[in-house]
Amino acid sequence: MEPPSGPASRRHVPWSRLLLAVSLLTFWTPPTTAQPTIETVPPLAAEGSDVLLLVRNVSENPLGYGWYRGERVENTQLIASYRVDTNATTNGPVYSRRETLYPNGTLLIRNVTQKDTGSYTLLVTKKDLQTERQTGHLHIHPVLSTPVIISNNSNPREHEDTVVLTCGAETQNTSYMWWINNQSLPNSTRLELSEDKRTLTVFNVTRNDTGPYVCEARNPVSVSRSDPFTLNVVYPVAKPSLQASNTTITEHEGPVVLTCLTDETGVSIRWFFKGQSLLLAQRMTLSSDNSTLTIDPVSREDTGDYQCEAFNRGNSNRSNPLRLHVKYQLTPESSSDLSVGAIVGIVIGAVAGVALIAALGYFVYTKTISGASDQRDLTEHKSSDHNHSQGYSDSLPAKDVTKQRK
Secondary structure (H helix, E strand, C coil): CCCCCCCCCCCCCCHHHHHHHHHHHHHHHCCCCCCEEEEEEECCECCEEEEEEEEEEECHHHHHHHEEEEECCHHHHHEEEEEECCCCEECCCCCCCCCEEECCCCEECCCCEEEEEEEEEEEEEECCCEEEEEEEEEEEECCCCCCEEECCCCEECCCCEEEEEEECCCCCEEEEEEECCCCEEECCCCCCECCCCCCCEEEECCHHCCEEEEEEEEEEEEEECCCCCCCEEEECCCCCCEEEECCEEEEECCCCEEEEEECCCCCCCEECCCCCCCCCCCCCEEECCCCEEEECCHHHCEEEEEEEEEEEEEEEEEEECCCEECCCCHHHHHHHHHHHHHHHHHHHHHHHHHHHHHHHHHHHHHHHHHHHHHHHHHHHHHHHHHHHHHHHCCCCCCCHHHHHHH
C-alpha cells in the first residue's frame, strides 16, 4: 500500500451555502408539533471553519429564542437572545463577537476553535410563555499539522541497539499509519507498534533498517504525512584494500593511479600518506567518491607509504600500507646544479685519493730502497770480517797456526 498522495480537505462548508440554508429557514419554517432539534452543519467541524447550529421543528409563531453555553439555562451563560415581535437581538455575557443569531433560531459561529467544543442549549419561548429546550453538541477537530518523526537514537549500532520512533505530537481522535521504503510495514518479529500505532519500535536494528520511514496522522477532518526519516545505522566496516597502477616509477613520469577497493556501501573514503592525513598537491586529484587517487606527474616527494580508510559515522578501517618508489632522474638542470657543488666535492675527493695513493707508493718505495741498502751493508760487513780473519792467520808462525786450527 502506497502513502496517500496528499492531505484531505478540511471539509469547510462554503459560506454561500450556509447563508442559503439560513435564508431558507428564515422565511420558511414548517409547522410542527414535535420538539425542536439541533443539527450541526457541517457535522465534522474543523478548527478555523464556520459552523451552524441549525434548528428544526420549532413551534409555530414563537415569541423568541435564547442560546446558552452548556447544558443549563443560566443568564451568566447566555450567548444571545432574539425576540420575534420586535426583531431585536440581545447579546449575553459569553458572546464572543463571532456568533450570529437568526430569526428562525439558528446560531452561526464563525472561525471556530477547539475551545468552542462543548454543549449548546436552545431555549424557545412560545406565545403562551411556555418554553421548549433542546441541547446540541459541538466538537471541533484540529487540522493536523505535518507530523515529525522523533527517534530515541538516530545513530544506533547494528545488532545491538533498539530504536523507538514516535509520530508527531499526541492529539485526540487521531489514527496513525507507517511506511518503510514506501511500503506498508512488513510482518517481522523485530517490528512492534504501540496500541494507538503512534510509536514504532525496531528491535536489534540492522543496516537494512535504514529506511526511509514515513508516518501518517489522520483525524475526521484532515490527513497529514511526515517527511521521510532515515536512520544512520552504525556497523563495523570491513578492511579495504589498496591497488596501484604502478608502484615503481621514474620521477616526472606518470600517472600513478591508486584505487581503494571496498565491498561496503554507505561509507566514505579518506587517504593517508606516511601515516598522516594526505594533503593534496596540485598534481594530485581524487575521484568524485574519493575512491581513486591520481598522481600526475610524480615527484621524489611522493615516495612513501599510502593508505586509504573506509568509515561511516561510528566505525572505520584502514588498508595495509602500499609503498610507492620514485626513482631519481638526472636532468640537465640537475647536472648544472651538480657542477656547481657536487663536482667540486668529487674533484677534491679524487685529488685526495690520488695523493693518498702517491703517499702510499712513496712509502712502499722508500721501504724497499732502505731494505736493499741494509742488505748490502750487511754483506759488506761480513766480507770484511772474513778477510780480516784470513789475514791474521797468515801472520802467525806455523806452530801457532797449527794450534789455532786445533
